[in-house]
Structure formats: C-alpha cells, structure tokens
Amino acid sequence: METHVLTLTFQECSARYGLAPTAVHEFLQAGLLRPAPAPETVIVDEPDDLPRLARLHQELDLPAEALEVILTMRRRLVQLQATLAYETARARQLEDFLHGGGPLLEFTS
Helix, strand or coil: CCCCCEEEEHHHHHHHCCCCCCHHHHHHHHHHCCCCCCCCCCCCCCHHHHHHHHHHHHHHHCCCCHHHHHHHHHHHHHHHHHHHHHHHHHHHHHHHHHCCCCCCCCCCC
C-alpha cells in the first residue's frame, strides 16, 4: 500500500477542513498529526485521515484519544481486508488447480 505525506499549515487545516487551531494542537498532542519543521505547520502521513478526523471531531465531538482509537481500528480493518483478498485469491487458485484448471502460481504479499 502506497503512502502519501501531506504538509499543511494550521490556516490550511482551518480553511480546508474547518479545524480550529486548538483542535489541530490536540491532534498533534495525541500523535494523530506530526509537527512539521515550520511553525504552525503539520505533517499528515495519510491524507485521507485528516478529512475523516475533522468530520469525526466536528460531527461527533469526539476527543483526540477516541479519534486515535478509531483511526487505528480503521487501519487494522484495511489490513485485514487486504489479507482476506489475498487468501481468497489463493483459495480460488487452489480450487482451480485441484479441479485441473491450471497451474499453482506463487503469490507474493
């Protein structure tokens, strides 16, 4: 899975996602975002996470600690889905092989 990194100022976080600077500071303290070298700037390791964080924070008024749990669970779910897809493909391939449908190929994960 490819990872993209995004660097945003606090002002950009406010304009794009409606996050107040205090919320961005809370996210930094909770480890949900990383501080960038420039002042009032953050690094977002997974750009899809920031809109999700903002939405959960604004709509559910969840504290940063709860958001961290939610993001961790979501990342784990994505990993499990990838593992399931891999194992499903292997099972199909084995079924095809057992029924004389083709060679058994080696998958790399």
